[in-house]
Amino acid sequence: MLNAIFWSGGCARHELSDTLEFSRSKTNALAAGLLEQGLLDEVGLQLSRGGRRPETLRIDSQMGVVIGVDIGATSLDLALLRPDLSVVAKHSQTADVQLGPGPIMSRLRTLIPAMLAENGIAPEDVLSVGIGVPGPVNFAVGQLVNPPLMPGWDSFSIRDDIREVTSAPVFVDNDVNLMALGVLWRQHRQIQDFLIIKVGTGIGCGIVCHGELYRGASGSAGDIGHICVDPEGPVCRCGNRGCVEAMAAAPAIVEMAVEAAQSGRSPILAEKLKAKGRLEAIDVGAASRAGDAASDAIIARSGHLIGQMLAALVNFYNPSHVFVGGGVSGIGPMFLAAIRQSVSQRSLALSTRHLEITYAPLRNEEGLIGAGVLAMREALRIGSVAV
Amino acid sequence: MLNAIFWSGGCARHELSDTLEFSRSKTNALAAGLLEQGLLDEVGLQLSRGGRRPETLRIDSQMGVVIGVDIGATSLDLALLRPDLSVVAKHSQTADVQLGPGPIMSRLRTLIPAMLAENGIAPEDVLSVGIGVPGPVNFAVGQLVNPPLMPGWDSFSIRDDIREVTSAPVFVDNDVNLMALGVLWRQHRQIQDFLIIKVGTGIGCGIVCHGELYRGASGSAGDIGHICVDPEGPVCRCGNRGCVEAMAAAPAIVEMAVEAAQSGRSPILAEKLKAKGRLEAIDVGAASRAGDAASDAIIARSGHLIGQMLAALVNFYNPSHVFVGGGVSGIGPMFLAAIRQSVSQRSLALSTRHLEITYAPLRNEEGLIGAGVLAMREALRIGSVAV
Numbered sequence: 001m002l003n004a005i006f007w008s009g010g011c012a013r014h015e016l017s018d019t020l021e022f023s024r025s026k027t028n029a030l031a032a033g034l035l036e037q038g039l040l041d042e043v044g045l046q047l048s049r050g051g052r053r054p055e056t057l058r059i060d061s062q063m064g065v066v067i068g069v070d071i072g073a074t075s076l077d078l079a080l081l082r083p084d085l086s087v088v089a090k091h092s093q094t095a096d097v098q099l100g101p102g103p104i105m106s107r108l109r110t111l112i113p114a115m116l117a118e119n120g121i122a123p124e125d126v127l128s129v130g131i132g133v134p135g136p137v138n139f140a141v142g143q144l145v146n147p148p149l150m151p152g153w154d155s156f157s158i159r160d161d162i163r164e165v166t167s168a169p170v171f172v173d174n175d176v177n178l179m180a181l182g183v184l185w186r187q188h189r190q191i192q193d194f195l196i197i198k199v200g201t202g203i204g205c206g207i208v209c210h211g212e213l214y215r216g217a218s219g220s221a222g223d224i225g226h227i228c229v230d231p232e233g234p235v236c237r238c239g240n241r242g243c244v245e246a247m248a249a250a251p252a253i254v255e256m257a258v259e260a261a262q263s264g265r266s267p268i269l270a271e272k273l274k275a276k277g278r279l280e281a282i283d284v285g286a287a288s289r290a291g292d293a294a295s296d297a298i299i300a301r302s303g304h305l306i307g308q309m310l311a312a313l314v315n316f317y318n319p320s321h322v323f324v325g326g327g328v329s330g331i332g333p334m335f336l337a338a339i340r341q342s343v344s345q346r347s348l349a350l351s352t353r354h355l356e357i358t359y360a361p362l363r364n365e366e367g368l369i370g371a372g373v374l375a376m377r378e379a380l381r382i383g384s385v386a387v
Numbered sequence: 388m389l390n391a392i393f394w395s396g397g398c399a400r401h402e403l404s405d406t407l408e409f410s411r412s413k414t415n416a417l418a419a420g421l422l423e424q425g426l427l428d429e430v431g432l433q434l435s436r437g438g439r440r441p442e443t444l445r446i447d448s449q450m451g452v453v454i455g456v457d458i459g460a461t462s463l464d465l466a467l468l469r470p471d472l473s474v475v476a477k478h479s480q481t482a483d484v485q486l487g488p489g490p491i492m493s494r495l496r497t498l499i500p501a502m503l504a505e506n507g508i509a510p511e512d513v514l515s516v517g518i519g520v521p522g523p524v525n526f527a528v529g530q531l532v533n534p535p536l537m538p539g540w541d542s543f544s545i546r547d548d549i550r551e552v553t554s555a556p557v558f559v560d561n562d563v564n565l566m567a568l569g570v571l572w573r574q575h576r577q578i579q580d581f582l583i584i585k586v587g588t589g590i591g592c593g594i595v596c597h598g599e600l601y602r603g604a605s606g607s608a609g610d611i612g613h614i615c616v617d618p619e620g621p622v623c624r625c626g627n628r629g630c631v632e633a634m635a636a637a638p639a640i641v642e643m644a645v646e647a648a649q650s651g652r653s654p655i656l657a658e659k660l661k662a663k664g665r666l667e668a669i670d671v672g673a674a675s676r677a678g679d680a681a682s683d684a685i686i687a688r689s690g691h692l693i694g695q696m697l698a699a700l701v702n703f704y705n706p707s708h709v710f711v712g713g714g715v716s717g718i719g720p721m722f723l724a725a726i727r728q729s730v731s732q733r734s735l736a737l738s739t740r741h742l743e744i745t746y747a748p749l750r751n752e753e754g755l756i757g758a759g760v761l762a763m764r765e766a767l768r769i770g771s772v773a774v
Contacts (some may be wrong), residue, residue: 004565031408051746067652072452076737077694091512096660145737146736146737191602193601193603193604205703205770207703207704209596209597210596210597210599210601212597214580214596214597215705216706216738217579217580217581217705217706217707217741217742218705218707218737218738218741219737219741220702220705220735220737220738221703221704221705222703222705223703223735223737223738224699224701224703226702226734226735227698227699227702227703228698228699228733231617232619238735240732240733308615308618309699311614311615312611312614312615312699312700313699313703314614314695315607315610315611316592316594316608316609316610316611316614316700316703316704317594317603317608317703317704318602318603318604318605318606318607318608318609318610319603319604320604320605339713345627346613346615346627347613348607348610348613348625349533350523350532350533350605350606350607350610351603351605351607351610353605354604354605355604
């Protein structure tokens, strides 16, 4: 019942008995017990349906906090969240996962106790910790498995490391899976079959099937970065030619931008390169907004290549929604337009008739919110909230 | 409980209480009731686990029959099946779906009563009818939706037409979905996440996710025939270039075979073409077995193109098994070898480490058995067996 209330974001008793297919009296009795234990509270008034006004049941926000951590390829985000996933405190910084687990884990071991202390939260009030990482994860044991963007992290146990600063249970998953969980929760599980694509340093995909996160037979589902979009394309670090990640993710965009700057095709990018000494994907977005045609072409090319790959996945998977997130998705509206155009051109009419392709709805907080969803879901599953 | 017994293919009471998470006494009481109603029977003796020897519970095979129908692009198969899906009688003939629903449906309206009469089965003993068709289906209403291989069938209600000869409920689904259901049943649902590819006149895919058939948001999941494998490839009837179906399915194989025959590269195929006036995919298989190098090359090319497309799906979906079925899969072992080679070359190690790619296990009867599974599953769901 707590699980149903968590996913609904708060609901009335009659909605709950419909969802759970429990009788009204069973629902009322269970809710009374949970209210008494302090696991639920009752807030506000919902619109009347004619009879007695139902109260909205929510997970008790005073029950404790969960910690959400989003380890990106180049960033580290951390949040303390209430059980309804409202943010108590948040911290973001740049970080480089390529340096191995040492620097990032020691930063986390300092940050977590400091954030708890600053916000007056006792360590024993932490219900659980959810952590997203930019690589394939063996979810059962919480270890990374040959992560290509994270040399030195293979078989490293993030879970054991974090246990030094909290006795709360720790759960680790791939960052894109957590983005999918974040969106699933935000949509109250109403969207049953969708994809979320993350375009950043790499390209990955979270898959939701029948309202549940789908991890695949060995946990690597959604690993779409090395799908071929051009058999004659450049050689990727995986050894094959024309992988979408090698041709359309942030490093490829930067490479095209440097080329446009140095060849004289883009005076704006040339100036930026001179001033900063290097270029980033966001510089291409800024140049495009300033009217730079070469930057427009780079963004369109990346979007078209991703759309071409996505067209195959849309034919195969027939999702109702595709959400596009990750750092590169902020590069400008032309990016999404190019993706949509390629998909509608290359996918079957039946698959795209009701398909919506939009930017991810949580303003780049999908990963962090998703880490919180993972933490809450697992805490409810293993019963650590009731201890 | 009947459903669990159906999917298990027969099981002991203690297995059933484990599967259903029912107490032993609840399981025994339910089983006794179903035995008394004649919906279950008890057969043989299973190996003892130390105590009293458990009897195997099965759906009562005298309960009635289901009718399975597999409408292929060029064939019509029909079977009367017992509730355990053993075949009572079977009929196969060539047929051409391109002629529209008239000829095939009138054939079915004749065949069904004749087969029932021949086998001494009363029409009221038919529990339900499952029908597979080679095109996209709106499962809820049992109608085809713009089927590219089936002109004239758009919005045709197979269900209403069949009702003229039986009052049993009729269920219609895409043929590849039924192949997936057939394999899922044969494996007692032990394989949770797999794909089944059908290569015949077209190329389609059935998807099983978390042990359930996945149809997609609008029922077109698995429609993989128009995934691009060569941006510079020939123009397909869908208007795009390089669709895998246009380059690797039976018509493309035949086209390559005719070209090899006419150009003199394959004396065997030239002789066959002269003798028959036309070539089929199986002729290429026979020529390959007779040592024809040109036929080997055609088979390898088709397999490599399909494997290239499949590599993308394996990266995305991370299935534990991929089954290859359909008419073209009988073309020879080189076909499967080429598929496997392309997939292992182009997919990520993590996705392929435990991946098995094999021919479909039901010797081309997946579609018919799957139609029977659909019929039984739906009959159990709507309770028509208990009437």
